[in-house]
Amino acid sequence: MIAQEGLNVFPKETYKLNETDKPDALLIRSQDMHKTHFGTSVLAIARAGAGVNNIPLIEASSNGTVVFNTPGSNANAVKELIVAMLLISTRPIFSSITWAKKLNGADVSLQTEKGKNHFAGTELKGKTIGVIGLGAVGSRVARAASDLGMHVIGYDPYISVEHAWRLSNDIPRAGELADVLRSSDYVTVHIPYTEENKDLISEEELQQIKKGAILLNYSRWGIVNENAVIKALDSGKLKKYLTDFSSNKFIDRDDVIVTPHIGGTTIEAEVCGAKMAAQTLRKYLETGNIVNSVNFPTVEMDFISELRITLIHQNVPNMVGRITTILANDEINIDNMINRSRDKIAYTMIDTAAISEDKLDELRQELLAIPEVIRVRTLNK
Ligand SMILES: NC(=O)C1=CN([C@@H]2O[C@H](COP(=O)(O)OP(=O)(O)OC[C@H]3O[C@@H](n4cnc5c(N)ncnc54)[C@H](O)[C@@H]3O)[C@@H](O)[C@H]2O)C=CC1
Ligand SMILES: O=C(O)C(=O)COP(=O)(O)O
DSSP: OOOHHHHTTSOTTTOOOSOOSSOSEEEESSOOOSSSOOOTTOOEEEESSSOOTTSOHHHHHHHTOEEEOOTTTTHHHHHHHHHHHHHHHHSOHHHHHHHHHHOOSTTHHHHHHHHGGGGOOOOSTTOEEEEEOOSHHHHHHHHHHHHTTOEEEEEOTTOOHHHHHHSOTTSOBOSSHHHHHHHOSEEEEOOOOOTTTTTSBSHHHHHHSOTTEEEEEOSOBTTBOHHHHHHHHHHTSEEEEEESSOOGGGTTOTTEEEOOSOTTOSHHHHHHHHHHHHHHHHHHHHHOOBOSBSSSOOBOOOOOSSEEEEEEEEOOTTHHHHHHHHHHHTTOOEEEEEEEEETTEEEEEEEESOOOHHHHHHHHHHHHTSTTEEEEEEEEO
């Protein structure tokens, strides 16, 4: 469900929501888009949330479809759930509540006092937690665990400058995953699902993990190999597995605690993600500016002139030259221009004075005739 606050970002006079099977844009959460063939009409997909493994990014890029996410919008929600799950994994909270609920008779308070000896837990303070992935979620989890008195070891070979700043200096970072696994009582994983991260925690890694460790996966299915987890639990190497991602393999196991993918499901996170996604989408549709894209470069330019021409094209030499030659031949003067690339894709925005519709149609055809050009849009201020 997309929070209404996000949908309210689109004015009714200019946007129609859910009224066509050929939309200009899609606003989604974790719906699987791999099986949905979204047509070339789709200029952009905004994912309200962090993970984009539900979207076929290569197909989107070659279609000229810009994919956005909402970095950090639900990170606090996940962090708070991790704190809860750490406590649940270490104190018999559920079993003691269930037991207390069943008590009856005149001496219930006496019975609770007598029975509480069966429900001793352990404390988090002084224990070591390994945090794999120190992005929006992981950096917050690291800080919260440190505030609970835990020793934190972080692991993130690709950490961004922004997230590195967020981490406090007293949180050491390991160079190798194995170092984290060997020395942590708790290991929590906060990384995206990608081909490289598939089965990141599998049999070999679970052999390296400290005996009796507790593993938390609030990232995605497939990052932690389920068969390897079952084996490690059966052998006693792993004490418990807590995850947001269910599987038939976990049914009836007391050593696995499953929550139903609720890491980002708080009112606050849903509103924040929906608004952020809608604003990003609106900005792109109305100005061509791109922020928070996962498959396109960040491209921002003040929209001052009357007309903006945006081109999505392959990232090959001499594209700018070929595009500007066409404009020069058509006697179109460029007021402002920007070109940025990311991997195989590039994006060019050109601002000019207004042009007649006929001339604009002709220009579009000329630009689209360049074989490497994927999409041309024209926007009026
Ligand atoms: N359970 C839930 O409802 C939610 C799950 N998530 C999952 O958590 C993931 C992380 O979310 P954010 O922290 O917001 O994303 P993020 O992009 O801010 O951080 C991900 C971090 O993982 C690091 N990383 C990537 N591969 C790694 C590897 N092999 N080893 C160590 N570090 C690695 C990156 O460098 C980055 O710093 C998302 O991609 C999503 O799959 C996110 C939000 C809610
Ligand atoms: O943001 C993420 O990556 C999440 O997993 C949250 O997914 P959701 O939007 O709650 O289906």
